Amino acid sequence: MPNEKVAQLAARFRDPKDLKRQSNPDLKEMTATLDELRAMGADGVTSLVDLLKPDVEGGDVHVRHILHAQAMRASGWPEKDRQAFTNALVGTLKADHPKSVKGYVIRQLQVAGGAEVTGALGEWLLDNDLWEDAAQVLLAIGDTAEQFLKALPKAKGKQLLTIVQALGVLKVNNAAKRLRELVTTEDATLRQVAAWALANMADAGATALLLKAADTTQDHERTKQTSACLQLAENLLALGREKEGTLIYRHLRDTRNDPAEAHILEAAKRGLKQAG
Amino acid sequence: MPRKASPLSRRRFIKTSSAIVTAAATCQIVPRHVVGGPGKVPPSETFGGALIGVGGRGPGTYKAMCRGLNVKQLALCDVKFLERADNKKIYTDFRRVLERKDIDLVAIATPPHWHALISIAAAEAGKDVLCEKPMTRFIAEGRAVVNAFKRYNRVFQIGTFGRFGSSHNRGNINTHKIMRSGLLNPCKAVHIKAGGLKVKQWSGDPGLLPQPVPKNLDWDFYCGPAPLKPYVRPRTGGTHRGYWDYEGGGLSDMAQHHFDPVQWTFGKDDTSPVEIEAHAPPPHPECTGMWGWVELKYADGLTFVMDSREWGEPYSRKKERVVSLNDLSPSDRKKVEAMPDPTPLLSFAEAVKTRGKPGGHAEAAHRCAAMLHLANITIRVRRKIKYDPVKEEIIGDLEANRFVNPPTRAPWHL
Numbered sequence: 090m091p092n093e094k095v096a097q098l099a100a101r102f103r104d105p106k107d108l109k110r111q112s113n114p115d116l117k118e119m120t121a122t123l124d125e126l127r128a129m130g131a132d133g134v135t136s137l138v139d140l141l142k143p144d145v146e147g148g149d150v151h152v153r154h155i156l157h158a159q160a161m162r163a164s165g166w167p168e169k170d171r172q173a174f175t176n177a178l179v180g181t182l183k184a185d186h187p188k189s190v191k192g193y194v195i196r197q198l199q200v201a202g203g204a205e206v207t208g209a210l211g212e213w214l215l216d217n218d219l220w221e222d223a224a225q226v227l228l229a230i231g232d233t234a235e236q237f238l239k240a241l242p243k244a245k246g247k248q249l250l251t252i253v254q255a256l257g258v259l260k261v262n263n264a265a266k267r268l269r270e271l272v273t274t275e276d277a278t279l280r281q282v283a284a285w286a287l288a289n290m291a292d293a294g295a296t297a298l299l300l301k302a303a304d305t306t307q308d309h310e311r312t313k314q315t316s317a318c319l320q321l322a323e324n325l326l327a328l329g330r331e332k333e334g335t336l337i338y339r340h341l342r343d344t345r346n347d348p349a350e351a352h353i354l355e356a357a358k359r360g361l362k363q364a365g
Numbered sequence: 366m367p368r369k370a371s372p373l374s375r376r377r378f379i380k381t382s383s384a385i386v387t388a389a390a391t392c393q394i395v396p397r398h399v400v401g402g403p404g405k406v407p408p409s410e411t412f413g414g415a416l417i418g419v420g421g422r423g424p425g426t427y428k429a430m431c432r433g434l435n436v437k438q439l440a441l442c443d444v445k446f447l448e449r450a451d452n453k454k455i456y457t458d459f460r461r462v463l464e465r466k467d468i469d470l471v472a473i474a475t476p477p478h479w480h481a482l483i484s485i486a487a488a489e490a491g492k493d494v495l496c497e498k499p500m501t502r503f504i505a506e507g508r509a510v511v512n513a514f515k516r517y518n519r520v521f522q523i524g525t526f527g528r529f530g531s532s533h534n535r536g537n538i539n540t541h542k543i544m545r546s547g548l549l550n551p552c553k554a555v556h557i558k559a560g561g562l563k564v565k566q567w568s569g570d571p572g573l574l575p576q577p578v579p580k581n582l583d584w585d586f587y588c589g590p591a592p593l594k595p596y597v598r599p600r601t602g603g604t605h606r607g608y609w610d611y612e613g614g615g616l617s618d619m620a621q622h623h624f625d626p627v628q629w630t631f632g633k634d635d636t637s638p639v640e641i642e643a644h645a646p647p648p649h650p651e652c653t654g655m656w657g658w659v660e661l662k663y664a665d666g667l668t669f670v671m672d673s674r675e676w677g678e679p680y681s682r683k684k685e686r687v688v689s690l691n692d693l694s695p696s697d698r699k700k701v702e703a704m705p706d707p708t709p710l711l712s713f714a715e716a717v718k719t720r721g722k723p724g725g726h727a728e729a730a731h732r733c734a735a736m737l738h739l740a741n742i743t744i745r746v747r748r749k750i751k752y753d754p755v756k757e758e759i760i761g762d763l764e765a766n767r768f769v770n771p772p773t774r775a776p777w778h779l
Contacts, residue, residue, distance in 0.1 A: 114646035114655055116677070123647065144595050150572030158647030164764030165748050196592075196650070199771075201764060221593065221774060228772035247775070254775040282776045309460040309490075316489045319516060349466045352491040352517045359518070 095129070095136040098122050099151040102158075123159055131177035134159075138181040144189040153193065160197040172205050179206040188218040195219060199226040211236030214252065215243055224251045234261040241267060250279055257286025265292045272298050281313045288317040291324035293333045300340050315341070315353055319360070326364055335364045412717070413468040415440035415492075417459045417483055418475030421603050422497050426474040426524050430495035433714030439468055443475075444583045445601075457583055459483050463490040470717065473497060474524075476601075476611040478591045481506030482777055484521065485513040493520035493717050498621040500727075500734040502591075502612065505770035507731030508757055509779040514727045522713040522723040523621070523730035531626035532710050532724070540688045542704050544632035544667075548697040551666035554631070554688045557680065558623045559672040563615030569607030569652025573597040590777035594651075607653050613741040614653030620671060620737040625725065628736070629710075631667055631688075634729040637754035638736060639664045643743040644677055659740040664754070671740055742768040 102122050103114060126133045137156050142149040163174040175198060182191055195213065198206050207230055213223035214236060227233040237255045241264065244252045253271060256264040264286075271283035272295070284302055287295040299321060303314035318337050325334035341357035414436040416427040420443065430436070442456040450457045462468065463486055471487045473480055474497040481501045487494045494514075500523050501507045514521045531537045543549055575595030578584040584596050591610040594600070605611040606618050628634060638661035645656035657677035661669045672680035690698045710724025735757070742765055743750050751760040759766040773779070 114676070116646045119647050144575055147572055147574045154571070154647070154649050157650035161648065161746055164746065165762070199767065203763075225592070225772040225774070229767045251775040254778055255772075258772070258778070278776045282778070285778065308464040309486075312463070312486070312489050323516075349491065352519065355518060356516055 092136045092139060095126065095133055096140060098126050099137065099140060099155050102151050102155040119158070122155065123162060126155065126159055127162075131173065131180075134174060134177035135181055135184075138178070138184075138186065138190070138194055141186070141190045141193060143187040156193075156197060157200070160200040163201040168203075171201060172203065175202045175206050178202075179209045182209060182213070192219050192222045195222040195226055199229045202226060202230055204230070204232070206230075207233050207236055211239060214240040215248055220248045220251060224255050228255055228258055231259070234259050234263070237261065238264060250276075250282055253279065253286055254282050257282070257289045260290040262290050262292065265290065265294060268292075269295050269298055272302055277310055281310060281317075284314055284317040285320070288321035288324065291321065291328055291330075293321075293325055293330060296321065296333060296337060300337065303341075304344060315345075315350075319353075319356055322360055326360075331364050335361060338364065410435050412436045412470050413439045413465070414470045414472065415442065415462050415465075415468045416472045416474065417442045417462060418473060418479070418497075419443045420445070421474065422524070423472075423474040426495060426497045427472040429524055429526070430470055430472040430713065433712060434470070434717060436470060440465065444586045445579070445581050447583050448581045457586065460486065463487055463492065468492060470495070476605045477617065478502040478611045479589055481510050481779070482590060484510050485779070488513040488517045488519040488521070491517065491519065493713075495522045495524055495713055496730075497524040498625075498730075498734075499612065499617045499737060500621065500730040501738070503769065503771055504735045504738045504757060505779060507727075507734050511727045511731050518720070520713065520716045520720070520723060521727040521730070522716065523625070523725040523727075523733075525622050525625050525725065527622060527626035528629040528729075529710055529712070529724055531630055532707065537626075537630040538706055539690065539701075540630050541632050541707055542701050543688050543690065543693065544630075545707075546697070546701050546704060548700065549665070549688065549692055552663075552688065553666060553686055553692075555668045555670065555683045555686045556627050556631070557670040557672055557683075557685050558620075558627075559679070560674040561623065562619050562671060562673050562675075564655060564673045564675040565615075567604075567606040567612075567615035567618055568654050569604070569614075569649070570597075570599050571649050571652045573599065588774070590773035592774060608651060609653060609745075610651070612653075613737065616653075616656070616659075616671065616673075616741055616744075617737050620740065621730075621733050624669065624736060625730070625733045627669065628729065628733050629724075633663060633667070634732055636663065637732055637752060637757070638662055638669070638739060639752055639754060640749065641739045641743045641752065642749040643740065643747070644680075645744040645747060646676070647747065648745045653741075656744045659743060661736060661740065669736070738768075 102119060137152060140149060140152045163171050178194055178197060181194055207227060210223050210227055213219045227236050237252050241252050253268060268283045268287050271279055274280055284299050299318050303311060303318050306314050318341060322334040322337035338357045338360040341353055345354040412434055416423055419441050440454055440456055440462045442459050442462045444457055446455050446457045449455055452461055456462050469492060471492045472495050473483050477499050480496050484494050484496050576597055578596045585593060600608055607614060612618060640662040643656060643659040648654060655676035656673055658673060658680035659671040668683060670680055693701060711721045713723050716723035739752055746765045750762055750765050753760050759769060
């Protein structure tokens with residue numbers, strides 16, 4: 090009866106009266122409890138997830154705590170043990186748990202997950218409730234371009250925004266063509282994130298597009314698009330592409346004449362000076 | 366040579382002077398950027414100021430920003446102003462504030478998960494910033510802030526000022542000179558801060574059921590780059606300190622106060638500890654909780670200790686030890702004694718006026734914030750970590766390293 094045993098372990102993980110201020114956790118007791126849970130293997134993990142309750146229901150604070158504490162410990166285990174833990178955890182996403190429970194499980198993979206769970210997590214990138222959790226875990230694990238590229242064609246709205254940002258973080262140059270299209274989309278927020286993503290991946294092909302966006306937009310968007318241009322210039326220079334980087338600086342130097350943009354003009358001049 | 370009569374017609378004069386009067390009536394502040402460029406002393410010494418994040422430390426942070434400057438407050442911004450925002454003086458969206466050309470100075474006193482992004486946006490918009498401590502929520506944010514203020518040559522000052530007093534103390538100056546000389550290696554100094562880290566006070570309340578979002582609060586905007594969690598009141602209004610999503614407990618809240626002056630004294634404004642070890646129970650996923658002590662060791666051997674005195678046995682691995690000239694050989698002592706005293710630290714006001722670097726500049730603030738973030742990472746993973754202060758990465762521990770630069774929620778990014 091793993092469920093009963095795990096419920097007992099969770100219940101003794103912390104004295105309920107101490108929950109509010111966590112005033113006196115007993116390290117020895119907690120460590121022994123975690124060791125017992127570990128000895129139960131995958132059954133212990135799935136049974137623990139069975140005990141999780143939806144956010145609106147509550148009453149599972151011990152269960153959440155012990156699962157997280159174990160995930161933290163698992164992140165330092167030998168690779169085989171860590172993977173056994175995370176595979177058991179990711180396997181529970183196939184079960185019929187409430188979305189908020191699955192979200193909690195996914196977030197624990199941000200602590201302990203590795204390449205072994207990325208394929209399964211990628212399936213949640215287009216889920217209306219869990220896309221952000223899945224994206225954040227995949228970004229934390231890293232080397233997960235494949236999952237984001239796979240989701241990109243079907244993504245819309247906030248999911249698209251999240252995926253575009255992720256592609257920028259991961260510097261996925263394979264996505265540049267689609268991201269360039271999005272720099273001129275009607276959604277101002279998406280335009281800015283797409284421009285930043287292209288700048289972050291040092292996409293020289295986006296230079297004219299980004300400069301145009303910086304020149305033709307107003308207010309905060311102009312500031313962010315200009316920032317993307319400067320970032321692109323810095324990244325290109327870092328790659329030894331002086332000609333393309335200085336082109337951006339020259340453009341900004343020659344066009345930013347409003348006193349309110351004096352700091353942009355100066356930044357462009359400094360960039361040119363540094364580029365030699 | 367006789368002067369030519371002005372071609373200005375009466376009609377044109379009236380039109381021009383009317384425009385000036387109208388402009389003066391509608392905006393009494395001449396923005397600094399209109400009248401003074403880099404290296405020029407502006408004829409108008411009045412600055413347009415904004416406060417972003419008005420609760421808690423907001424008024425104090427704003428006051429600190431204005432010290433020594435003539436500032437007219439032009440904007441107040443807070444995500445809890447949904448029902449009273451007029452987008453003229455009262456705002457909910459900091460981006461609208463930063464668009465204003467008449468605002469030169471921005472005080473930031475939001476919860477820390479917003480500090481870096483708003484600071485960077487302010488620098489991009491050409492503003493100078495005084496930002497409440499802790500500077501950041503995670504390490505990579507600090508580096509991004511440093512880079513942004515360098516790129517735009519803006520002034521950043523952290524909202525803790527103990528180092529200004531410390532840097533006038535003769536003993537501290539001597540320690541600073543010894544440490545900066547590089548002649549003391551290995552350094553056996555140990556600085557212990559025992560208590561005063563408000564561990565219980567700023568531990569969160571786990572297991573609360575979701576509550577209705579108040580009508581005046583933009584909850585999605587409040588969460589911003591942090592995960593969008595169900596609303597519970599303690600996640601806002603000061604008690605946010607007890608949630609990992611927004612801060613890092615009393616350690617984050619207080620350690621920048623306690624260690625920022627010490628970091629200056631020991632000459633560590635440009636580096637970070639390389640080995641960090643903690644004694645703490647297993648952490649809660651959402652709420653900050655109890656911990657015993659954290660030991661942070663620099664490459665030269667200098668050790669800082671945070672001893673909570675609120676859980677477990679008090680720290681006893683090392684004893685407090687100061688640095689003195691007697692630690693050096695006679696010849697090295699002479700070299701240190703011949704060193705000039707460090708340049709006095711510039712206040713925020715002096716830095717704004719001279720375009721210099723203030724005492725609590727971005728790099729120093731980032732290094733201090735990184736110290737407390739490393740402490741919290743070690744508390745959370747509960748194993749000794751090694752840190753590369755140049756690459757700003759945890760060495761040989763991929764999972765622990767995920768806390769250095771955790772993903773943010775779109776569209777918010779560094």
